[in-house]
Amino acid sequence: MNIAWKEIKKNKVRFLILGSIVFLVSLLTFIISGLANGLSQDNAALIKDLPEGQFYMNKDADETYNLSRIEGDLQKEILIKQKDAAAFSIQMGFLNDKDEKQQSVAFVTSTDSKLFKNVKQGEIILDRSLKDKGINVGDTLTNNQFSGEFIVKGFVDQKKYSHAPVAYINMENYKEIYRVKEMQLVFIPGEDSSTEFTGLQSFSNKDFLNTIPSYNAEQMSLNMIVWFLVVISGMLFAIFFYMMNVQKIGLYGILKAIGIKTSTLFKMMWTQMLVITVIALIMSIALSQAFNMIAPEGMPFYLTFETTAQLSIVFLIIGFIGSTLSGIQIKKIEPLQAIQQGEA
Amino acid sequence: MTIFSLSEVRKTFTNGEVEEEILKGINLSLKEGEVTALVGASGSGKSTLLTIAAGLQPASNGQVIFEGHNMAAMSSEGVRKIRASKFGFVFQFAHLVPFLTVEEQLMLMLDVSESKLSKQEQKREVNRILTSVEMDHRKNAYPSSLSGGEKQRVAIARAIIHKPKILFADEPTASLDSKRSKDVMALIRDLTKTLNITTLMVTHDEEMLSYVDNVIKMSDGMVLQNGV
Numbered sequence: 151m152n153i154a155w156k157e158i159k160k161n162k163v164r165f166l167i168l169g170s171i172v173f174l175v176s177l178l179t180f181i182i183s184g185l186a187n188g189l190s191q192d193n194a195a196l197i198k199d200l201p202e203g204q205f206y207m208n209k210d211a212d213e214t215y216n217l218s219r220i221e222g223d224l225q226k227e228i229l230i231k232q233k234d235a236a237a238f239s240i241q242m243g244f245l246n247d248k249d250e251k252q253q254s255v256a257f258v259t260s261t262d263s264k265l266f267k268n269v270k271q272g273e274i275i276l277d278r279s280l281k282d283k284g285i286n287v288g289d290t291l292t293n294n295q296f297s298g299e300f301i302v303k304g305f306v307d308q309k310k311y312s313h314a315p316v317a318y319i320n321m322e323n324y325k326e327i328y329r330v331k332e333m334q335l336v337f338i339p340g341e342d343s344s345t346e347f348t349g350l351q352s353f354s355n356k357d358f359l360n361t362i363p364s365y366n367a368e369q370m371s372l373n374m375i376v377w378f379l380v381v382i383s384g385m386l387f388a389i390f391f392y393m394m395n396v397q398k399i400g401l402y403g404i405l406k407a408i409g410i411k412t413s414t415l416f417k418m419m420w421t422q423m424l425v426i427t428v429i430a431l432i433m434s435i436a437l438s439q440a441f442n443m444i445a446p447e448g449m450p451f452y453l454t455f456e457t458t459a460q461l462s463i464v465f466l467i468i469g470f471i472g473s474t475l476s477g478i479q480i481k482k483i484e485p486l487q488a489i490q491q492g493e494a
Numbered sequence: 495m496t497i498f499s500l501s502e503v504r505k506t507f508t509n510g511e512v513e514e515e516i517l518k519g520i521n522l523s524l525k526e527g528e529v530t531a532l533v534g535a536s537g538s539g540k541s542t543l544l545t546i547a548a549g550l551q552p553a554s555n556g557q558v559i560f561e562g563h564n565m566a567a568m569s570s571e572g573v574r575k576i577r578a579s580k581f582g583f584v585f586q587f588a589h590l591v592p593f594l595t596v597e598e599q600l601m602l603m604l605d606v607s608e609s610k611l612s613k614q615e616q617k618r619e620v621n622r623i624l625t626s627v628e629m630d631h632r633k634n635a636y637p638s639s640l641s642g643g644e645k646q647r648v649a650i651a652r653a654i655i656h657k658p659k660i661l662f663a664d665e666p667t668a669s670l671d672s673k674r675s676k677d678v679m680a681l682i683r684d685l686t687k688t689l690n691i692t693t694l695m696v697t698h699d700e701e702m703l704s705y706v707d708n709v710i711k712m713s714d715g716m717v718l719q720n721g722v
Contacts (some may be wrong), residue, residue, distance in 0.1 A: 153594065153602065160593035160636070404589040408549055408652075409578020409606050486550050489585050489664065 154421035165426060168390045172383060173430035176465055179379040179440035186372035188450030189208040189313075193365050196240070196258065196311040197358060200265060203339035205358040206350040213351070213361045215240070219332040220350070228336055228347060229261060236263030237333035239324060240311055245274075245291045245300070253280060256311035259324035265337065267306060267318040274295050274300035277315030282447075295327045312362070380464055387472030391419055395479055400410055402480055404487020415480050424466070431462050497692050498547070498660055499523035503541055504557035505715075506569055515541050520658045524660070529683055534712035540696045541664060543712070547694060548581060548662040549573040559633040560699055561659070582653030582691070584663040584682070588645035590637040596624065596648050597633040600655045607656035609704040620655065626688075627651045627681060641651070643674035647681065661686060663695040679705040706714060 158165045191198065206228075211218035225237045238260035244252045255276070260266035267275045274291060278391040285291070291300045300319065310314040326333060338345070346352065353361065360366045395402070402415055435458055505517040516539045525531055532540040546553045549565055558565040560580070565573055577583075589601055601619040609616060624630040627647040637645055646666065653661055663682065667675035683705045686693045693704070703709055711719040 153591070156598065157593040300582065400589070401591060404585070405591070405606075406574075407548075407577065408583055408603065409574055409581075484551075486545055488589075489545075489550070 152421070154418040155425070156437045157418070158422060158425060164394075165422070169426045171386055172426060172465075172469075173433050175379055175383045175386065176431055176461075177434035178439055179376055179383075179461060179465075180401050180434055180453060180458060181441060181451075182372060182377075182379070183376050183461060184438060184442060184445075184451045184453035185458060186369060186376065187454065188452040189368055189372065190365070191308065191452045192310050192313050192450040193368065194311060194359055194362055195308050196316050197355065197362070198255070199309070200337065200355065201339045201445070202355055203337055204345065205355070206336040206338070206347060207334065207353070209349055209351045212342040213353075214363075215334050215358075215361060218334045219330070220336055222332060224347065224349065225261075225333060225336060228338070232338045234263075234265075234340070235336055235338040236265050237261045238263075238266055239328075239330070241324075241328055242295065242312060242314060243295075243317075243327065245293055245317060247283075247285055247291055248289055249284075251282060253285070254314045255280075255317040256314045257324060257327065258311070258316050258318050259321045259333075261321070265339065267317055269303060269320050271320045271322050272298055272301060273303045273320065275306060275318040277309045277317070278303060278305040278434050279310075279315045281305050291339065293327055295329075296323060297326065298323070307327075312364070315388070350462055350464070362408075376461075380461070380468055383465060384468035384472040387423060387469045388476045392476035392479070395419075396438045399479070399483055400423040400488045402483050403485045405491060406483060407485035412481055416474070416477055419473050419477050419480070420470065423469045427466055427469045431465060434460065495526045496523045497526045497561065498694075499559045500543075501557040501559065502559065503543070503546060503550075503553045505539070505546060506554045508617045512706065517546070517553070520715075520717055522717060523701060523709055524692050524694055524719060525708075526692055527687065527690045528707040529695065529705065530708040530710060531684055531706040531708050532712060533698060533700075533703070534718075536698070538712040539714045539715040544662055544664055544694060544696050548583065549577050574629050579656065580659045582656070582658035582661040584646070584653045584661065584666040586648050586665045586668045588637070588642075588649040590640075590645055590648055590652075592637055595634050595636055596629060596651075598639075599637075599648055599652050600624070603652045603655050609656060622685050623651045623655050626685065642670055643677065646670060646674070650678065650681060650685065654689060654691060657689060658691060660692040661695075662693050663693060665696050665698070667697065667699060672701070675699065675702065 185376055207215050208220065227236065229235050238258065241257050243255060245255050246252055253329035258266060260268065262268055269275055276285065285302060287302050287304060289302045291302065331487050377382045405415065406412065438458070439452055442451060500520050500522050503517055503520040504515065506515050507511055520543060532544060534540045545551050547558060553566055556566065560576065565576065591602065594602060599618055600623060601616060604611065604616050611619060621630060622632055627650055629644060629647050629651060632640065632644060640648065666682065667678050670678060679702050682693060685691070710717055
């Protein structure tokens with residue numbers, strides 16, 4: 151007999167209150183996680199969209215890609231040895247549109263590679279968000295440090311860096327704007343960290359993301375909120391089931407006296423936890439996905455199925471731990487105590 | 495035929511540095527199908543004796559023999575299995591599960607005792623027992639809507655639904671008025687005789703002794719008198 155479900159049915163209000171709290175906490179967690187992911191995409195989609203591999207920057211750059219310069223001969227040697235490798239640079243800058251309005255962009259240039267958009271001199275490919283600002287294919291854009299003009303050749307989807315749209319330009323144009331001769335970084339896709347080059351320091355994709363100024367601090371703050379919410383939900387389960395169990399000590403004692411197994415009482419509690427959590431999660435997932443679709447244009451909200459599934463599993467695990475911790479008292483209940491206590 | 499016996503059962507409680515012997519070497523035996531009452535003044539040890547006999551607490555010394563096995567030497571899981579399948583319990587208060595209907599209380603007990611009956615047979619058995627305690631008309635009621643006497647009838651039905659060998663009753667009429675107490679005692683006696691269940695009951699109500707076959711009088715942790 152499913153006594154867990156029968157108790158939920160008989161005490162709907164009590165379980166509805168817990169379910170509502172779990173629903174609200176999980177919804178808030180999904181929303182904040184969506185915002186964290188959205189900001190992460192907004193900050194570093196250019197890097198996050200690259201395949202797993204190794205980034206190399208100059209050891210003297212103090213883990214700051216902006217200060218890194220890959221010496222020309224070394225770059226040539228790496229690119230010859232590693233056919234899929236690309237040397238590239240990123241710098242924040244401005245473009246002036248046809249109305250002389252300045253648009254903040256992240257200029258990106260690279261050696262010939264499938265990983266980055268390669269453009270001819272005087273051409274530019276932009277992140278699609280700039281199209282919404284009135285820039286169209288064929289428009290002419292200028293830069294204060296560039297002697298020539300850029301003609302917009304096309305747009306790419308979701309390529310952002312440091313919260314700015316990416317602008318792919320030719321390497322020669324880049325060198326002119328920033329008065330540099332070398333690239334900042336080398337990326338070798340699929341490479342493990344064992345390959346070393348003299349004078350260069352290697353980073354995995356994740357490690358490299360953390361070298362981006364603001365990325366780490368931003369993500370840490372948001373992830374801390376997410377994990378606090380997850381822990382709070384676990385505590386909620388622990389407190390709720392603790393209160394429920396305290397009220398039911400007499401009943402549990404009698405059930406134990408008539409021969410019910412302690413494990414059956416635990417299963418009853420786990421079933422209730424599972425029912426409440428699953429219903430609350432289904433509702434909060436549905437609502438957060440709806441929010442994903444209707445989120446305002448400017449709001450960086452990005453909630454993937456993978457993140458949702460991971461967080462849901464964590465919620466179930468933490469709910470299980472919380473209820474189990476509170477259920478330890480069930481194990482300690484002596485039938486005799488309950489009988490002597492009087493009516494439950 | 496003796497179905498259950500206690501041999502030299504002792505129970506000692508330690509309160510700080512003081513050791514108090516509540517039961518001082520109890521010997522008794524229960525005959526199949528008989529209703530036995532444990533009587534005595536408060537503190538005589540009758541409730542402690544009942545709970546030890548029922549496997550709800552261990553004895554400090556001695557043997558509790560049921561169907562030839564010494565329960566005092568069994569694991570707690572072994573004792574639980576006996577409680578679930580071979581014993582029935584009626585307490586001073588009904589202690590019904592508040593979120594189960596009358597019918598479900600009995601179905602739960604069949605589950606706990608790992609009944610081999612099919613669901614349909616279980617339902618038929620529940621109806622039969624509820625009819626015998628005159629509660630069949632309230633089978634869909636929750637405990638909160640039952641009177642004290644009705645609750646105790648359901649508790650008795652729950653205690654015997656799985657056909658236990660022994661029914662342990664700890665002052666089953668203490669929370670009831672005189673009329674209801676007599677009804678409940680008559681019911682316990684009738685059911686135990688019909689189903690051939692052995693009953694051990696604690697009571698301090700002398701009026702109830704007319705319903706029992708055997709009386710064991712206790713005083714100061716010892717059996718003073720064993721017999722009607």
